[in-house]
Amino acid sequence: MPRYSFQLNGEKVTVDVERGVRLLWVLRDVLGVTGPKYGCGINVCKACTSHLNGKAFNPCAVPVEKIRPSDKVTTIEGLADTVPGDDLHPMQEAWLEHDVAQCGYCQPGQIMTAVALVKRVQREGRAITDADLDAIRNVCRCGTYTRIREAVRTGERLMRR
Amino acid sequence: MPIPLDPALPAPAPTRRTFLGYVIGGAGLLVAADLGLGGSPASAAVVLPSVPQIPEAYDLNDFLTQCALPTSNLVAVRIDREGDAHFALPRMEVGQGITTSTAMILAEELDLPLDRVHVTLAPARPELLFNQLTGGSNTTISTYTPIRVAAAVARQSLLEAAAILLGAQVTGLTTKGGTILDSLGSSVTYGQAAQKVDTSRTREVKVTLDESRERTVVGTPQRRIDALDAVTGRKTFAMDLKVRNALPTMVCRAPALNGKPVKVRNAAKVRKMPGVTHVGVVPTGVAVRARTFGQCIDAVRALDVQWSEGTVPGKKADDVARELKAAELPLAVPALGATTVEGSFTFHFRSGSALEPNCAVADVRQGSARIWSGLKSPIDAQSKIAKLLGLPQSKVEVNVVTGGGSFGRKLFSDGAIEAAQISKAFGVPVKLMWHRADEPRQGRVHPMATSRIRATVVGDTVATFEQRHTSVSCDFTHGLGERITAEVASLPSGLGNLGFSETVFLLTQELPYNFGVVTQLLNESNYDQSRFNTSSVRNIYSPDVRVANELVVDQLAARFRTDPVEFRRTFTKSGVVRRVLDRAAELGEWGRTLPKGVAQGIAIHKEYKGATAVVVELDCRPATVNRKVRDAVTGPRVLRATVVVDCGLAINPLGIEAQMMGGFSDGMSQVLTYSNHLVDGHFLEASWDNSAYTRQWNTPLEFRCEVMESESTEPGGIGEAGVAASAAAVACAYARATGTMPTEFPVNFRQPLHFTPKSFVPPVPASPTNGLTFVS
Ligand code: FES
Numbered sequence: 001m002p003r004y005s006f007q008l009n010g011e012k013v014t015v016d017v018e019r020g021v022r023l024l025w026v027l028r029d030v031l032g033v034t035g036p037k038y039g040c041g042i043n044v045c046k047a048c049t050s051h052l053n054g055k056a057f058n059p060c061a062v063p064v065e066k067i068r069p070s071d072k073v074t075t076i077e078g079l080a081d082t083v084p085g086d087d088l089h090p091m092q093e094a095w096l097e098h099d100v101a102q103c104g105y106c107q108p109g110q111i112m113t114a115v116a117l118v119k120r121v122q123r124e125g126r127a128i129t130d131a132d133l134d135a136i137r138n139v140c141r142c143g144t145y146t147r148i149r150e151a152v153r154t155g156e157r158l159m160r161r
Numbered sequence: 162m163p164i165p166l167d168p169a170l171p172a173p174a175p176t177r178r179t180f181l182g183y184v185i186g187g188a189g190l191l192v193a194a195d196l197g198l199g200g201s202p203a204s205a206a207v208v209l210p211s212v213p214q215i216p217e218a219y220d221l222n223d224f225l226t227q228c229a230l231p232t233s234n235l236v237a238v239r240i241d242r243e244g245d246a247h248f249a250l251p252r253m254e255v256g257q258g259i260t261t262s263t264a265m266i267l268a269e270e271l272d273l274p275l276d277r278v279h280v281t282l283a284p285a286r287p288e289l290l291f292n293q294l295t296g297g298s299n300t301t302i303s304t305y306t307p308i309r310v311a312a313a314v315a316r317q318s319l320l321e322a323a324a325i326l327l328g329a330q331v332t333g334l335t336t337k338g339g340t341i342l343d344s345l346g347s348s349v350t351y352g353q354a355a356q357k358v359d360t361s362r363t364r365e366v367k368v369t370l371d372e373s374r375e376r377t378v379v380g381t382p383q384r385r386i387d388a389l390d391a392v393t394g395r396k397t398f399a400m401d402l403k404v405r406n407a408l409p410t411m412v413c414r415a416p417a418l419n420g421k422p423v424k425v426r427n428a429a430k431v432r433k434m435p436g437v438t439h440v441g442v443v444p445t446g447v448a449v450r451a452r453t454f455g456q457c458i459d460a461v462r463a464l465d466v467q468w469s470e471g472t473v474p475g476k477k478a479d480d481v482a483r484e485l486k487a488a489e490l491p492l493a494v495p496a497l498g499a500t501t502v503e504g505s506f507t508f509h510f511r512s513g514s515a516l517e518p519n520c521a522v523a524d525v526r527q528g529s530a531r532i533w534s535g536l537k538s539p540i541d542a543q544s545k546i547a548k549l550l551g552l553p554q555s556k557v558e559v560n561v562v563t564g565g566g567s568f569g570r571k572l573f574s575d576g577a578i579e580a581a582q583i584s585k586a587f588g589v590p591v592k593l594m595w596h597r598a599d600e601p602r603q604g605r606v607h608p609m610a611t612s613r614i615r616a617t618v619v620g621d622t623v624a625t626f627e628q629r630h631t632s633v634s635c636d637f638t639h640g641l642g643e644r645i646t647a648e649v650a651s652l653p654s655g656l657g658n659l660g661f662s663e664t665v666f667l668l669t670q671e672l673p674y675n676f677g678v679v680t681q682l683l684n685e686s687n688y689d690q691s692r693f694n695t696s697s698v699r700n701i702y703s704p705d706v707r708v709a710n711e712l713v714v715d716q717l718a719a720r721f722r723t724d725p726v727e728f729r730r731t732f733t734k735s736g737v738v739r740r741v742l743d744r745a746a747e748l749g750e751w752g753r754t755l756p757k758g759v760a761q762g763i764a765i766h767k768e769y770k771g772a773t774a775v776v777v778e779l780d781c782r783p784a785t786v787n788r789k790v791r792d793a794v795t796g797p798r799v800l801r802a803t804v805v806v807d808c809g810l811a812i813n814p815l816g817i818e819a820q821m822m823g824g825f826s827d828g829m830s831q832v833l834t835y836s837n838h839l840v841d842g843h844f845l846e847a848s849w850d851n852s853a854y855t856r857q858w859n860t861p862l863e864f865r866c867e868v869m870e871s872e873s874t875e876p877g878g879i880g881e882a883g884v885a886a887s888a889a890a891v892a893c894a895y896a897r898a899t900g901t902m903p904t905e906f907p908v909n910f911r912q913p914l915h916f917t918p919k920s921f922v923p924p925v926p927a928s929p930t931n932g933l934t935f936v937s
């Protein structure tokens with residue numbers, strides 16, 4: 001069976017898995033990392049959103065062989081470790097402050113999307129707009145959308161510190 | 162003429178009430194109370210006034226609470242050696258916040274910090290019979306008093322033990338955050354006292370609940386107790402459980418709605434695919450088990466199966482609409498030209514699916530079985546699975562896992578039952594997950610319905626208001642059925658002879674207006690529930706009924722040349738409604754000037770022992786309606802939404818606001834965008850980009866919710882209370898913004914499909930490979 005290596009949440013991992021298996025299942029079913037959720041499997045709902053080298057991506061749509069050994073994959077479990085100190089990531093703090101989660105199923109994906117969005121607009125040297133928020137595709141069937149918008153803005157502020 | 166308000170409002174509750182609870186003999190401090198306590202359902206002594214509708218005096222929640230009474234049993238609170246409290250809630254948490262509000266109630270009564278109260282979900286407890294069902298927004302209504310009594314018993318016995326330890330009188334002791342103090346300043350912790358409580362035998366303890374005591378936790382905004390787990394990815398759902406050898410399992414389903422497998426032509430070949438361990442036929446399709454879900458998807462796509470034709474071969478939405486029309490009950494009052502105001506409305510099927518699809522872990526062995534799933538009626542699941550496996554109920558362990566949303570969907574245990582069947586057939590543990598495509602296509606839907614209304618205006622009054630609601634049969638067979646037969650005799654007169662759907666309809670629908678002779682009747686188009694897979698999706702009849710009502714109310718207001726808010730104020734017969742209406746109009750700045758094409762809408766709803774009023778501003782200008790977002794349904798946009806709710810005693814205002822926000826999202830999407838298209842015997846939608854549920858691009862730019870201080874001392878229901886008025890307000894705003902009263906919902910139903918339907922054979926789409934091109 002083929003063997004693949006990559007960096008997962010700051011550590012090198014190696015898995016034996018058939019070619020073609022999408023990364024989401026490698027994470028969840030083989031490595032037991034269950035923070036990224038399944039909501040559609042076709043890159044639509046964004047529940048599985050994680051980071052590849054610091055940018056948002058959807059592992060349900062990436063075959064494992066497309067990930068290189070040097071690639072850094074970060075799931076919600078590893079998000080807090082991407083910032084200095086032992087605390088949560090500022091975006092997670094913002095989520096707690098606004099008590100965003102209801103059932104919580106979509107929230108790992110929402111937070112990972114939000115962090116990548118803030119980083120993107122910061123790279124572009126601007127602040128988040130309503131249009132940026134409107135373009136977030138993550139589904140929340142519990143309808144926490146308004147609190148998500150508020151939390152993203154708070155998280156943006158906290159990430160500037 | 163002064164209008165009497167709330168004729169059936171109960172007398173104010175006494176401020177001190179005495180209850181009996183128990184200290185359970187054995188190791189450790191375990192206290193208990195009867196789950197049937199309180200809840201104060203209208204008893205046989207309540208005389209139903211002839212004019213008011215039934216729900217004013219006795220509603221679905223009274224019925225659910227009353228059903229729980231004769232079979233109720235004990236709920237127990239355990240105090241551990243550290244003095245922390247533990248409680249297993251016989252209900253399911255699906256995001257509605259009941260573990261948090263329950264912990265708050267316990268923290269209040271015990272005088273313990275919130276983080277020292279640990280609430281978990283109880284597994285199936287057959288002795289509770291009916292009393293372990295999470296539905297009808299009834300959890301807090303039915304468990305509030307029993308949980309408080311149990312906590313009060315615990316506190317009382319801790320005080321008694323502390324009195325011995327401190328050599329003081331119980332009456333001279335006070336508690337503070339988990340510590341007991343005497344007048345001299347000596348203290349013992351709850352943990353120390355708990356170890357001294359006499360538990361040599363089970364004994365009764367009398368406690369008094371004092372309503373006049375100032376509350377420090379209940380009524381304050383509290384964040385969810387599971388929030389940290391949710392934001393760190395630690396919150397665990399059924400799909401995340403690590404049960405030994407329970408490998409990923411999926412089912413290949415028929416192209417037609419409820420089609421069944423006849424023959425598998427290539428099972429041996431599929432069994433040899435990478436990762437696949439098992440392939441086999443089950444009643445609902447062809448199951449595959451593999452090392453990863455990705456490999457299950459590949460196997461499902463590779464299967465070559467002959468299928469039966471399904472339960473609605475060739476049917477489309479318009480055929481069902483015709484059936485509904487034919488089943489509609491006649492109106493009593495003839496149409497009388499200028500004095501009649503009428504409306505006829507159609508509400509299409511919509512999926513009840515949560516974001517977490519159906520999933521369950523099952524480990525069926527010789528002579529026993531273990532199940533894990535998000536279940537709202539775990540006892541029903543247990544008895545059905547036991548029957549199916551030919552096991553005694555006691556040999557089936559059913560564990561309730563927090564659910565990723567429910568919306569009424571998880572009242573049924575489809576996933577758990579299917580998983581048990583597959584585990585039995587394969588002889589190994591399985592972790593079953595439905596593919597997203599299976600959810601809208603084969604999963605439970607809100608039944609399609611029509612509503613016809615005729616009102617008669619005589620002089621300056623509305624003399625009659627008739628509504629005929631006709632629905633595809635709704636499945637209520639999730640463990641309520643057997644109780645119904647037992648309970649009908651004790652229902653208020655006139656309800657005994659109805660079927661269950663009619664009972665629910667009559668117990669929930671209340672038109673809170675003085676409109677003379679009011680009749681609201683339900684009929685179902687067919688009495689076989691197996692054609693469509695339905696369930697009482699969040700707030701079953703109310704959103705549709707209220708949309709129809711409030712649109713006609715606006716027509717009546719126009720006929721009277723009266724402002725919609727003023728008209729509702731004048732005709733409402735409920736003081737609670739009038740309060741929320743006035744407040745919503747004020748906060749939502751009713752009547753302010755808006756650009757052409759943007760309009761306000763207002764609606765009210767009374768249910769769940771409370772009332773809701775919603776004001777929205779809807780933008781229907783072409784530039785907004787036609788705005789482009791990739792692969793998205795845009796359309797009219799709510800610019801601003803204001804929700805005001807009186808839900809009785811508010812346990813956790815922050816949680817209530819969250820439920821109103823979610824309810825708004827549901828109600829708005831049902832009116833504007835969210836439906837299932839029935840074409841040629843199956844539903845077309847198969848993904849979140851097909852089913853146009855609310856997304857960020859539809860979300861109101863401003864949302865505000867106010868939880869009003871209530872005159873009621875008992876908590877009401879909140880999980881569903883936000884949906885109906887939200888839906889109706891959006892519909893009313895749409896009518897005013899466009900100048901035409903909408904009659905079909907969602908309003909975009911007849912527009913050309915915004916997507917290309919995914920294949921039916923294979924039944925699930927291929928997993929994409931191009932994810933790296935969208936990295937951002
Ligand atoms: S599961 Fe990956 S986007 Fe939906």
Ligand code: FES
Binds near residue numbers: 101106139
């Ligand atoms: S919190 Fe339940 S789906 Fe978003």
